[in-house]
Amino acid sequence: MENIFSIQTEQEFLAAALETFRYQYENVEVYRRFVDYLNIDPEKVDRLANIPFLPIEMFKNHQILDKNSEAGLFFQSSGTTKMNLSKHFIADENKYEESIYWSFEQFIGKPEDFIFLGLLPSYLERQNSSLIYMVDYLMKKSGRPENGYFLYNHEDLFNLLSTLGDKKVILFGVSFALLDFIDYCGSRQSSGSLNASENLVVIETGGMKGRKEEMTKDELLKILQEGFKTDKIYSEYSMTELLSQAYSLGNNEYECPNWMKIMIRNAEDPFNYEKEGRTGAINIIDLANIHSCSFIATQDLGKAVGDKFQVLGRIDHSDIRGCSLLVS
Known part of the structure; x- marks a missing residue:
């Protein structure tokens, strides 16, 4: 894998994302089973919109980890002891x-x-x-x-x-x-x-x-x-299941680092994406998550604003997360 922190262009991001997708399909069992369940041929995935995004709830019941790696620690989502909490196993602290x-x-x-x-x-x-x-x-x-x-x-x-x-x-x-x-x-x-x-x-x-x-x-x-x-x-x-952070420096509009991207999916149809300014559910590509899953479908609502994004709350009926953001 190339150094994701040197990514500068959309073409470089696409190439790194597709390489990461194929690597994780081959080496992360839970993700491979998910892609196969959707009957998607990984060889035909050639753009970001074709990549399957793993539902974030999968981190609650499965160890999502590259088969070639061992986890030295894990992060756990916040919540009460009665809740089924997400665990993110970390193979590479560096x-x-x-x-x-x-x-x-x-x-x-x-x-x-x-x-x-x-x-x-x-x-x-x-x-x-x-x-x-x-x-x-x-x-x-x-x-x-x-x-x-x-x-x-x-x-x-x-x-x-x-x-x-x-x-x-x-x-x-x-x-x-x-x-x-x-x-x-x-x-x-x-x-x-x-x-x-x-x-x-x-x-x-x-x-x-x-x-x-x-x-x-x-x-x-x-x-x-x-x-x-x-x-x-x-x-x-950010969240437990990620290794990257987006920041807002004002106006409640967040920016991603060069190795992270937000895509706004239709809340009813996960393979359709919303146009800029329209509210939908947030998909996250986090290329730092190489030993876990870099393609995560969250339960957060948001919308794209140019090359930035806003977070607008939670999808109805999803579990309340301790780190959930305020409704905007």
Whole structure:
């Protein structure tokens, strides 16, 4: 396989995607059985729209792993102990770390230039979180002594943000925890408001189900902008079953790194795709997922906006995921 992180053109992406499809058909048993069940001849698949996308629910009941690989760890989706949770078995941690690094650099900057803070209580309180692995890795690359996580100790986070001066700071936060922190900052007005660095970037990672009253993503971003006194409220879109991340730098519109692509399928007909601006279900090609499955049909709704995309909620009757994004 060529280096997916060097992909620059649509032609290069297509070639890499078709090569990956044929490799996974031959070497990932669950995916091969799925393609055969659809009675699709892999030799006749010559464009992205012909590639079968594996339903994401398959990660709940099957080990989806290249037969030539062994998994050193797995990531598990969030949810209650009573739920049947997805597991993503990871054969190549280095591939995940490369994806984290180059995606972050493409959209935000070199990780070495930032202090990383994590307000991710629901993820810190469970094991096998791909999000915590990602933030851990970015902290390691940064190597700054100020790096750290916060559970519900809002005062400590408030005090730290107020002392970082003009340093570049990334705050990763789950949505409900960021709102709780904003409420805490508001309660301190009599003793001083938050005086964070002008270089603070807040990256919300979704996560509101069962925690707070639902609101649109635009409403959330506006509250966070006012609370943190910054326009730099970004969003990250990924999930347990992926090894790559898309980022939104504003307007609730996400961009994929060069080795990842979003396709909007018709929610009723999975082999028909919607035109730009029309809502459908999100299919994801993640070429970093070489030892698992790179072609995943999610239960998220979205629409294409030029070369970007929006996430608009969940398909009705699908399982509620702990990392589900706010309806936009």
